[in-house]
Amino acid sequence: MWRTTKISNQLNKYKGLLGILPALLFMLIFFLGGTLHSLSLSFESKETFSLVLQEEKFWAYKELINVTFLQSIGVTVGIAAAVSVLSGVTGLIASLFLVERSRHWKWLNIIFQAPVGIPHLLSAYLFMQVLMQSGWYSRFAYQIGWIDSIEAFPVLVHDEWGVGVILAYMWKEVPFIILLISPFILKLFSDWREQSIALGGSFSQTVRWVIVPILLPMWVGGMWVVFAFTLGAYEIPALLASTSFGSIPVEAFQEYSQFGLERQPIAIAMNMVLAGISFLVGSILIFLQLRWYNQGRRVW
Amino acid sequence: MVKSLKSSLVAKGLFIMMLTLFLFLPFIPLVIWSFTKQWPWPLLLPEKWSLDSWNYLFSVSGRAGEGLLNSWIVAFLTLIGNLLIGIPASRGLAQNEFKGKRVIFAILLAPLFIPYTVSIIGMHDLAIQFDFLNEYVSVAFAHLLVTLPYFIATIWFQFRLIGNKLQEAALSLGASEWKIFIWIEAPLLIPSVLLGSFLVIVISFSQYLPTWIMSGGTLQTIPLVIFPFANSGNSSIVAAYSLLFFIPILFLLLVYYLLLRINSRKQFMKRG
Amino acid sequence: MQLERIKIQINQSIIINSIDLQINSGEIFVLMGPSGSGKTTLLKGIAGLIPFTSGKLRWEEKHGTTGIVFQEPRLFPHLTVLENIAFGLRVKGIPAKERRNQALDFLKNLQLESLESRYPHQLSGGQQQRVALGRALILKPDLLLLDEPFASLDTSLRQDLIEWLSKLQRRLGFSILWVTHYLDEALSVADRIGIMFEGAIQQIAAPAALFQNPATEKIAQFLSLPNRISRKQWNKWFQSELNLPTTQNRGWIDSNHLQVIDRDCQLRDINKEVSSCIISGIVTKVRPNREGYSIQVTSENNLLDVNTLGWNKIPKLDEKISIIVPFEKIHWYTE
Numbered sequence: 056m057w058r059t060t061k062i063s064n065q066l067n068k069y070k071g072l073l074g075i076l077p078a079l080l081f082m083l084i085f086f087l088g089g090t091l092h093s094l095s096l097s098f099e100s101k102e103t104f105s106l107v108l109q110e111e112k113f114w115a116y117k118e119l120i121n122v123t124f125l126q127s128i129g130v131t132v133g134i135a136a137a138v139s140v141l142s143g144v145t146g147l148i149a150s151l152f153l154v155e156r157s158r159h160w161k162w163l164n165i166i167f168q169a170p171v172g173i174p175h176l177l178s179a180y181l182f183m184q185v186l187m188q189s190g191w192y193s194r195f196a197y198q199i200g201w202i203d204s205i206e207a208f209p210v211l212v213h214d215e216w217g218v219g220v221i222l223a224y225m226w227k228e229v230p231f232i233i234l235l236i237s238p239f240i241l242k243l244f245s246d247w248r249e250q251s252i253a254l255g256g257s258f259s260q261t262v263r264w265v266i267v268p269i270l271l272p273m274w275v276g277g278m279w280v281v282f283a284f285t286l287g288a289y290e291i292p293a294l295l296a297s298t299s300f301g302s303i304p305v306e307a308f309q310e311y312s313q314f315g316l317e318r319q320p321i322a323i324a325m326n327m328v329l330a331g332i333s334f335l336v337g338s339i340l341i342f343l344q345l346r347w348y349n350q351g352r353r354v355w
Numbered sequence: 356m357v358k359s360l361k362s363s364l365v366a367k368g369l370f371i372m373m374l375t376l377f378l379f380l381p382f383i384p385l386v387i388w389s390f391t392k393q394w395p396w397p398l399l400l401p402e403k404w405s406l407d408s409w410n411y412l413f414s415v416s417g418r419a420g421e422g423l424l425n426s427w428i429v430a431f432l433t434l435i436g437n438l439l440i441g442i443p444a445s446r447g448l449a450q451n452e453f454k455g456k457r458v459i460f461a462i463l464l465a466p467l468f469i470p471y472t473v474s475i476i477g478m479h480d481l482a483i484q485f486d487f488l489n490e491y492v493s494v495a496f497a498h499l500l501v502t503l504p505y506f507i508a509t510i511w512f513q514f515r516l517i518g519n520k521l522q523e524a525a526l527s528l529g530a531s532e533w534k535i536f537i538w539i540e541a542p543l544l545i546p547s548v549l550l551g552s553f554l555v556i557v558i559s560f561s562q563y564l565p566t567w568i569m570s571g572g573t574l575q576t577i578p579l580v581i582f583p584f585a586n587s588g589n590s591s592i593v594a595a596y597s598l599l600f601f602i603p604i605l606f607l608l609l610v611y612y613l614l615l616r617i618n619s620r621k622q623f624m625k626r627g
Numbered sequence: 628m629q630l631e632r633i634k635i636q637i638n639q640s641i642i643i644n645s646i647d648l649q650i651n652s653g654e655i656f657v658l659m660g661p662s663g664s665g666k667t668t669l670l671k672g673i674a675g676l677i678p679f680t681s682g683k684l685r686w687e688e689k690h691g692t693t694g695i696v697f698q699e700p701r702l703f704p705h706l707t708v709l710e711n712i713a714f715g716l717r718v719k720g721i722p723a724k725e726r727r728n729q730a731l732d733f734l735k736n737l738q739l740e741s742l743e744s745r746y747p748h749q750l751s752g753g754q755q756q757r758v759a760l761g762r763a764l765i766l767k768p769d770l771l772l773l774d775e776p777f778a779s780l781d782t783s784l785r786q787d788l789i790e791w792l793s794k795l796q797r798r799l800g801f802s803i804l805w806v807t808h809y810l811d812e813a814l815s816v817a818d819r820i821g822i823m824f825e826g827a828i829q830q831i832a833a834p835a836a837l838f839q840n841p842a843t844e845k846i847a848q849f850l851s852l853p854n855r856i857s858r859k860q861w862n863k864w865f866q867s868e869l870n871l872p873t874t875q876n877r878g879w880i881d882s883n884h885l886q887v888i889d890r891d892c893q894l895r896d897i898n899k900e901v902s903s904c905i906i907s908g909i910v911t912k913v914r915p916n917r918e919g920y921s922i923q924v925t926s927e928n929n930l931l932d933v934n935t936l937g938w939n940k941i942p943k944l945d946e947k948i949s950i951i952v953p954f955e956k957i958h959w960y961t962e
Contacts (some may be wrong), residue, residue: 071451074443075459078503081440082462085500089474096480149374152367166379172604174561176578177597180585181381189396191384197397205396226378249676250701254715268705280467287470289564294585326473333469
C-alpha cells in the first residue's frame with residue numbers, strides 16, 4: 056500500500072512535468088532550431104549563387120563590418136534603449152498615480168491600457184496622421200495661432216532624430232508597462248504603505264525607498280521586453296522613419312524581400328546581430344540580478 | 356509646505372492630463388479621416404463627408420473580407436495551439452519544483468526577450484522543405500511562437516494564485532488527476548484563460564513581419580492588406596481599415612467581459 | 628496621552644464609538660477584547676494611520692510621538708537588519724554615518740549584535756519581531772503601540788520576549804498600549820487592563836481588581852471566570868444565614884476553592900468557624916489536569932467546575948457527590 060502510493064506519487068509528479076514537454080519541444084525546435092537553421096543559412100557560401108569567393112563562409116557577416124552598418128546598430132539600439140527607458144519611467148510614474156487615485160478615476164485605467172490591444176502598424180499610422188506637417192496637431196497649432204504656415208510645424212515624421220518613431224513606440228509601450236506593473240504596485244502599496252507611514256515616511260519616500268526597490272526586478276524585466284521588441288520590430292520605423300534613418304529591421308527586411316535569395320544571408324546576419332545584442336543585454340541584466348540576490352536579498 | 360504640496364498636485368494633474376491626451380487624441384482624426392476623401396490643411400474638420408472608403412473596403416479590390424477571414428483563421432489556429440500546449444506547460448511549471456526550472460522557464464519565455472525574426476526566417480526555410488504544410492498552419496506556427504510566452508505567463512500566474520492546497524484536499528478525498536483538473540482547476544482558471552486567449556488573438560491579429568516571412572508575403576491578413584495603403588499615404592482608406600481592425604478587438608473585449616461576468620455569476624450561484 | 632471621545636467611522640459603519648482613555652507616562656496599558664471589537668482600529672487611529680471621525684488626542688506636554696508594531700513583523704524584505712532599523716532615522720534626514728552608528732548602538736539593546744547585515748528572511752520569527760520593535764523604538768516614541776506582537780510565536784519564545792520587552796521598557800521609560808488576547812501575557816506586564824467590546828471600553832482596572840470585581844457578566848465571561856452563579860441561587864444554598872451583598876447580584880468562585888467531601892467521615896472535620904455550605908450534585912464530566920482532576924458537577928440546573936487534588940481517587944461519572952463552598956472566597960459583582 057505504502058509502496059503503491061509512493062510509486063503513484065512519483066508517477067503523478069512525472070505526469071505534471073510531462074505537460075511542460077510539448078511547449079518546451081516547440082520552443083526548442085522552432086525558436087532555437089529556427090535560429091540555428093537561420094544561422095546555417097547565413098553561412099551558406101556565395102558559391103551557390105556565383106562561382107567566385109568559394110570558401111568564404113562568413114561573407115555575410117564580413118560584409119556587415121562597415122561604418123554605415125555600425126551607425127545603423129547605434130541608431131537601432133539607441134532608439135530601442137530610449138523607448139524602453141522612457142516608457143519604463145513614464146509607465147512607472149503613471150502606475151503610481153493610477154494606484155494612488157484609481158478609485159476616483161476608473162475610466163483612466165481604460166484609456167491608459169487601450170493601446171495594448173492595438174497593433175503597432177496602426178499606432179504608426181495614427182502618429183503619422185497627427186504628427187505630419189499637414190497632420191492634426193499642426194492644424195491645431197495653426198488654429199490656436201502658434202504657427203502661421205505648414206512649414207513652421209516641426210518635422211516629426213521621417214525626421215532626422217526619430218522623434219515620431221519614439222513617440223509611436225511609447226504610445227504602445229507605456230500602456231504595456233502600466234498593464235504589467237500596476238497590479239504589483241497595488242499589492243506593494245497595500246502591503247507596505249501603512250508600515251512606512253508609521254515610521255514617518257512620506258508618499259515619495261515610500262515610493263523611492265520601498266516600492267521601487269522591491270519592484271525593481273519586475274520593472275527592469277518589463278523594460279527588457281520592450282527593448283527586445285523595439286529592437287526587432289519593423290512596422291513603426293518602416294512607416295515613420297526616413298529611408299536613410301538606418302533602422303536595422305527595416306534594412307534587413309528590404310534585403311530579405313526585395314533583393315532575392317542571394318541577399319538572404321545578409322538579412323539573416325543583420326537580424327542575428329540584433330538577437331545577439333538583446334541576448335547580451337539580457338545576460339548582463341541576469342548577471343546583475345543574480346549578484347543582487349546573492350547578497351541575500353529576497354524580494355518576492 | 357502647503358505651497359509645495361499644491362504645486363506637486365498641479366504637476367501630477369498636468370502629467371496625467373498630458374498622458375491621457377497623448378494616448379487618446381490620435382484616435383480622433385482616424386475616425387474623421389475614414390468618412391472623408393478630402394481634408395486640406397489647416398481645417399480642423401473636413402467640409403465634405405463621404406462613405407467612399409468604406410464602400411471601397413468591401414469591394415473586390417479592397418480585399419477587406421478576405422483579410423478579415425484570413426486573420427480569423429490564423430488567430431483561431433494559433434489559439435488552439437496555445438490552449439493545447441500552453442495550459443499543461445503552465446500547470447507543470449506552477450505546481451512542480453525541480454532542478455533546471457528557471458532554465459526551462461527562460462526557454463519558454465525567450466521570444467519575449469530576444470527578437471524572433473531570425474527564428475521565423477529559419478522556420479520558413481524548414482517549412483518550404485516540408486511543403487505539404489498548409490499556409491494557414493505554417494503562419495499559425497509562427498504566431499504560436501510569438502504568442503505562447505504571453506499565454507504561458509498569464510496562465511502560470513493564475514495557477515500560482517490557485518496554489519496546491521485545493522488540489523491536495525481533492526487528492527486526499529480520492530479524486531483522480533483529471534477530475535481535479537476538470538472540477539477544481541478549470542473553473543478557477545476560466546478568467547485567466549479568457550484573458551490569455553484575448554491577448555493571443557489580439558497579438559496574432561497584429562503580426563506583420565512573421566506573417567509576411569512565413570507565407571512569403573502571400574497570405575493576406577489584415578495587416579498585410581493595410582500596409583501598402585499606409586505606406587502610400589492614402590489616409591482615408593487606411594483610416595477605414597484601421598477602424599475595421601478595431602471592431603473585432605472591441606468585439607472580443609465585449610465577449611471577454613461578458614464571459615467573465617457569466618463565469619463569476621455562475622461561481623456565485625454555486626457558492627450561494 | 629489622553630483620548631477624548633474618540634470616534635472612528637469606516638464606510639458608514641462605526642468601529643470606535645466615543646472612547647475616553649488616559650495613558651500615563653511609563654505605564655503599560657493592556658487592551659483586551661474579542662476579535663472585531665475595534666482594538667486594532669483604535670491603535671491605528673492613535674498611530675495616525677486612520678483618521679478620527681471626531682474626538683481629540685492630547686499629550687501631556689508637547690506633541691508626543693508613537694511607534695507601532697503589528698502581529699507580523701512587516702520588515703522591508705530588500706533591506707538588511709541595520710537598514711530596517713535605521714529606516715525611521717533616514718526618514719528624519721539624519722546623515723548616513725550617524726544613522727549607522729545610532730542603529731548599531733541600538734542593536735545592543737535588541738540583543739541582535741552581529742546580525743546587522745542579515746536580511747529579514749534569514750532571521751528567526753523572534754529575531755524578526757525584535758527588529759520590528761527596534762525599528763519603532765529607535766525613534767524614541769513616547770507611546771509604543773503593540774498589536775498582538777507575539778501572537779504568532781510559540782509559548783516559551785513569547786514569554787522570553789515579554790520578559791525582555793518589559794525590562795527594556797523599564798530601562799527606556801516609554802509607555803505602552805498593548806493589545807493582546809492572551810490573559811497570561813496581560814497579567815505578566817499590565818499596570819492596568821482595559822476591556823473593550825463593540826467599539827467601546829467597558830472597564831478599566833488594575834489586573835487584580837478586574838478579577839475581584841468585574842463590571843459586568845459579559846466581562847466575567849470574557850475573562851472566563853468559573854462558577855458564575857446568581858445571588859438567588861447562592862442564597863438558596865447558604866439558606867440565607869449569611870449577609871449576602873445587596874447591591875451585587877452575582878458571585879463567582881475559583882474551582883480550586885471548591886472541595887469534594889465524603890459525606891460521612893469528613894463532615895465533622897470541617898472548621899465550623901469558616902462559614903460554608905454543602906452542595907450535593909452529580910458528576911457530569913471528568914478530565915485530568917496538572918494537579919488532579921477537573922470535574923463538572925450539576926446541581927439544581929447549575930454547572931459547577933471543581934478541581935480535586937491528587938490522582939488517587941478518580942471521580943466517576945454520574946456519581947453523587949458533595950461539595951463544600953467557603954463563603955468568603957466568593958467574589959461578588961453586578962450582572
